[in-house]
Amino acid sequence: MSSPDRSTRPVVRAHDDVLGYLLKHAHFALEERTDAALAPFGITSRDLGALRVIAGGGARSQQDLAGVLGVDRTSMVALLDILERAGVLARRPSEQDRRRNVVELTDTGRELFFQAERAALTVEQDFTSALGANGASELRGALRAMLAATAH
Amino acid sequence: MSSPDRSTRPVVRAHDDVLGYLLKHAHFALEERTDAALAPFGITSRDLGALRVIAGGGARSQQDLAGVLGVDRTSMVALLDILERAGVLARRPSEQDRRRNVVELTDTGRELFFQAERAALTVEQDFTSALGANGASELRGALRAMLAATAH
DNA sequence: TATTGTTATACTCTATAACTATA
DNA sequence: TATAGTTATAGAGTATAACAATA
Numbered sequence: 001m002s003s004p005d006r007s008t009r010p011v012v013r014a015h016d017d018v019l020g021y022l023l024k025h026a027h028f029a030l031e032e033r034t035d036a037a038l039a040p041f042g043i044t045s046r047d048l049g050a051l052r053v054i055a056g057g058g059a060r061s062q063q064d065l066a067g068v069l070g071v072d073r074t075s076m077v078a079l080l081d082i083l084e085r086a087g088v089l090a091r092r093p094s095e096q097d098r099r100r101n102v103v104e105l106t107d108t109g110r111e112l113f114f115q116a117e118r119a120a121l122t123v124e125q126d127f128t129s130a131l132g133a134n135g136a137s138e139l140r141g142a143l144r145a146m147l148a149a150t151a152h
Numbered sequence: 153m154s155s156p157d158r159s160t161r162p163v164v165r166a167h168d169d170v171l172g173y174l175l176k177h178a179h180f181a182l183e184e185r186t187d188a189a190l191a192p193f194g195i196t197s198r199d200l201g202a203l204r205v206i207a208g209g210g211a212r213s214q215q216d217l218a219g220v221l222g223v224d225r226t227s228m229v230a231l232l233d234i235l236e237r238a239g240v241l242a243r244r245p246s247e248q249d250r251r252r253n254v255v256e257l258t259d260t261g262r263e264l265f266f267q268a269e270r271a272a273l274t275v276e277q278d279f280t281s282a283l284g285a286n287g288a289s290e291l292r293g294a295l296r297a298m299l300a301a302t303a304h
Numbered sequence: 305t306a307t308t309g310t311t312a313t314a315c316t317c318t319a320t321a322a323c324t325a326t327a
Numbered sequence: 328t329a330t331a332g333t334t335a336t337a338g339a340g341t342a343t344a345a346c347a348a349t350a
Contacts, residue, residue, distance in 0.1 A: 012204060012207045012208035012269075013204060013208075013269070014208075015204075015205075015220075016292075016296050016299070017292070018201075018204070018276075019182060019276050019279070019280070019288075019291075019292060019295075020179065020182050020183055020186060020197060020201075020272075020276075021201070022292060022295035022296065022299070023175055023178050023179035023182060023295065024179050024183075025222075025299055026175050026295050026298055026299055027172065027175035027176050027179055029298075029299065029302055030171060030172050030175060031172060031176075033302070034172060045172060049170075049172075049173070052164060052165060052167075052170070053167075055164045056163075056164035056165075056166075061331070061332090062331075062332065063330090063331065063332085068167075070177075071318085072318065072319060072320095073331080073332075073333095074318085074319075074320085074332090074333080074334085075317080075318060075319085076332090077332070077333060077334085091332095093326095094331095097326080097327075097330090097331085098325085098326060098327085098331095099325070099326045099327065099330065099331040099332070100326095100330090100331060100332085101331075101332070117164075117165070124170075124171050124172075127171070127298060127302060128171070128298060129301070130297045130298055130300070130301035130302075131294055131297060131298065135294055135297075136171075138290070138294070139171075139291070139294045139295075140168075140169070140171065140174060142283055142287060142290070142291045142294075143174035143175065143178050143291075144168050144174065145282045145283060145287075146178055146181075146279060146280060146282055146283065147168070147174070147177055147178055147181065148282070149281070149282035150181055150185070150279060150282075213308075213309090214308075214309065215307090215308065215309080223341085224341065224342060224343095225308080225309075225310095226309090226310080226311085226341085226342075226343085227340080227341065227342085228309090229309070229310060229311085243309095245349095249307090249308085249349080249350070250308095250348085250349060250350085251307060251308040251309070251348070251349045251350065252307090252308060252309085252349095253308080253309070305350100306349100306350080307348100307349080307350075308347100308348085308349080308350095309346105309347090309348085309349105310345100310346080310347080310348100311344100311345085311346075311347100312343100312344085312345080312346095313342100313343080313344080313345095314341100314342085314343075314344095315340105315341080315342075315343090316339100316340085316341080316342090317338100317339085317340080317341095318337105318338085318339080318340100319336100319337085319338075319339095320335100320336080320337075320338090321334100321335085321336080321337095322333100322334085322335080322336095323332105323333080323334075323335095324331100324332085324333080324334100325330100325331085325332085325333105326329105326330085326331080326332100327328100327329080327330075327331100
């Protein structure tokens with residue numbers, strides 16, 4: 001009845017109504033905690049992402065790996081340098097195409113990966129504990145659905 | 153019976169099982185689309201975030217504003233410089249404390265904000281359209297709940 | 305002496321271009 | 328000629344330190 005403008009033109013949105021804000025800060029908070037949990041292992045959450053792809057056999061070369069991780073191939077070099085120097089992984093030229101580097105985890109690297117992954121998983125579970133039993137998987141499902149629907 | 157390891161030590165997770173990956177890419181995709189939709193207005197999604205806080209009256213000084221947005225006060229200067237030069241907002245010394253700058257939207261700035269916000273909202277709605285009627289608000293609720301529970 | 309806004313500087317991260325070795 | 332890895336360089340973004348005005 002009065003103030004029809006209230007419903008026509010909404011008031012300024014609060015921060016936590018803005019999806020971009022929520023996604024950004026949720027990601028930031030989770031990454032912060034994950035990095036803290038991974039610090040004892042001497043790796044970051046980004047390193048763990050690379051190790052996960054390598055461990056899963058999802059990349060046949062450094063360039064593949066860079067593509068999957070969404071980083072430049074030149075950035076990949078330094079990232080692998082550090083992990084190789086730490087004895088976590090090893091590079092060797094591919095036998096099919098000697099221009100390519102096959103990247104593999106060392107034995108200690110594989111062990112490190114599984115321990116670090118377990119630590120990261122614990123952080124995730126703690127992070128989503130407020131969502132209840134099904135909430136976490138529903139959240140993942142929603143995010144997956146959005147990404148799938150908007151993939152160009 | 154065979155391969156009990158399969159259930160004890162899970163196989164390497166797929167990318168889209170990792171919450172951090174999902175949050176990061178969802179945020180990135182949304183920001184990309186929002187920035188594209190805001191380009192005709194000459195602002196970015198970060199600018200819009202600042203305009204939203206200013207329009208909502210949620211900051212009493214540049215430092216306040218920087219704090220709310222989670223950026224450094226020195227980074228705030230350049231951001232406001234651009235928007236002020238564009239005639240979107242104006243700075244004036246506070247009457248209570250002349251060290252502080254009160255930041256306010258100009259008339260054209262307020263109009264720009266509402267139009268840009270409407271465009272951003274359309275992008276959000278399109279982005280979450282795969283989630284159905286309640287899905288989007290459930291997603292926001294889940295993200296809000298996580299952030300609230302993990303706020304230190 | 306402490307604080308706000310500002311500037312100058314340094315540092316990090318990433319992207320671009322050029323080089324090598326292989327194909 | 329084209330591609331994979333590497334290196335060197337430059338650019339954007341951000342943080343750190345120092346300065347002027349005000350409290």
